Amino acid sequence: MGEITYSDALNHALKEEMRRDEKVFLMGESIRGGIYGVTGGLSQEFDKRVIDTPLSENGFMGAAVGAAAVGMRPIVQSLASFAWVAMDQLVSQAAKMRFMFGGQVNLPIVYRWGLLYGNNIAAHHADRPYPMFMNMPGLKIAIPSTPADAKGLLKTAIRDNDPVMFFEDNNLAGSRGEVSEDPEICIPFGKAEVKREGADVTVVTIAGMLRPALAVADELESDGISVEVIDPRTIVPLDTKTILDSVEKTGRLVVVDPAHRSCSVASEISSIVSQEGFWSLQAPIQRVTSLDCHFPFSPALEHLVYPNEDKIADAINLTLE
């Protein structure tokens, strides 16, 4: 066991799985050079299995479907903001193919998406599209928040025989954590993790929101408020039982999600708990999300758009009033 970064954890997962199964290969733009950190050095060991593509997201993400259909196990990467360019292949092919053809084919594909927000990168590069994909049946979705989860979930994603959308919050790239070196440790999908136990309020966090939520929980501890923080880790499948059990205990729910407010994952979780955990609730559910405006460039404006510690603390206090 050792402490490594989130980026390194992903790199280790890729390396281990590529060693384990020669059908696994990588595709993406400028991945041999590893400009996004994670794939750096992999071309030295795996050469032809690390493929730099032209700027053709719709083309090569669809090619991943075809390669998977004939027995390969592609891992494709891009920025979350370029998912729109490939939408037809992701939806009409990757998400729908298996069902539409009556189960005749397995599509063991991992699409890895970098979430870039909060770094003055402006509207075209700051997307958090996972709620839209949650609404499209046929895609599993993992969103790790710690290095250990990043490695364990990516390994599961690669071994899974279905298309997985794997979102990596770039704000966590340099975050450090204990990660096992055992190449057989995989984290199952559909198992949320209680990242911090508490008794007074349940806070569910998505992606990079784990860290500010934990910071707020520590602060509120000294005010006598006990916050339980839950990380779903995968939103498809979603571990609703862990969330509902927690709300049954605390009676209060705050969901923190960097996606835009309308139809966010926060909205879906709120809806589920309103319906299935209604009688446990002592107060209305609070959602802390990005505003329904685009991410502006200016450093004076951008930080106002997405969740922060103050907004999380305010939401928790609202549930306790």
Added chain:
Amino acid sequence: MPEGKELYMLMLRRMMLIRKFDETVKDLVQSAELVGMAHCYIGEEAVAVGACTALRDEDYITGNHRSHGHPISKGGDVRRAMAELLGKATGYCKGKGGSMHLADFDIGILGESGIVGSALPVAVGAAMGSKMQNNDRVVISFFGDGASNQGACHEAMNLASIWKLPVIFLCENNQYAVTTSFKDTVSTENVSDRATAYNMPGVLVDGQDVMAMHEATVHAIQRARAGEGPTLLEAKTYRYEDHSEGLNRILREPYRTEEEVEFWRQRDPIDIHSKWLLENDVASQEEIDKVQHDVYEAIGDALQFARESPYPDEADLFTDMFADPIPLR
């Protein structure tokens, strides 16, 4: 791989199978026994049959909404195809796909896509998979003149070219995308002229001549198997029916003349091939009639099978969503 008379008679049989299948489909739409949309391949039979008879079983194809001709050309099971069109559990896709989404992965039919152009990147990926697995399988991607304008088509051709992939892009140019003439929408004289933009051969073929289709495809396949990369074949053909069955009832203005349709009816691919068989003493009229008779029986049998098959169950709604199932919500 069949050759000589065996091949020529196989071509005749498969073209006749497609013709009778789609004539039956027309009747089923008319009587509302077949629901949803049906896009008939009548008039275009030589294109898919000429091409697919050059493939091995383990080679791959992808196709589009005008889908019935492709799987039948590659030796697909007409019973399972008919059952699929009637939405039965015994259909190729357990009734979940229907007319536009036939697939038979056991014989390399990687699926017909309802979104035109959308299967071209998938075909490119299958070719990548072949190359990576060193198994010299090739892929034919069927698409129309309409699809040739989609971005996915251009991205696919570029990828296939730079990576020298064993894929044959086969444009079935029936000259109309629903009601729009390709002359008004394709920026080059022929779709095959676009091949130079992707550094691959572009070959224009008479789509009504099954032998010409076969020969052109054989050459493209040889190129692909030799590692020389992709080819763009353009088959000039014509659909005798409307884009989809029943469309003529809702069209506000005609998009083609009766003279034009009649001109192309005079170039019926089955008539052309039958005539060739007779004139070259390959087959007698009796033998040709026998094939026709056998085909009528096969399609009749397929229809009966489909009618007698059960529908899928409500319990089947969530099966086939995932290979590794997740809890239902």
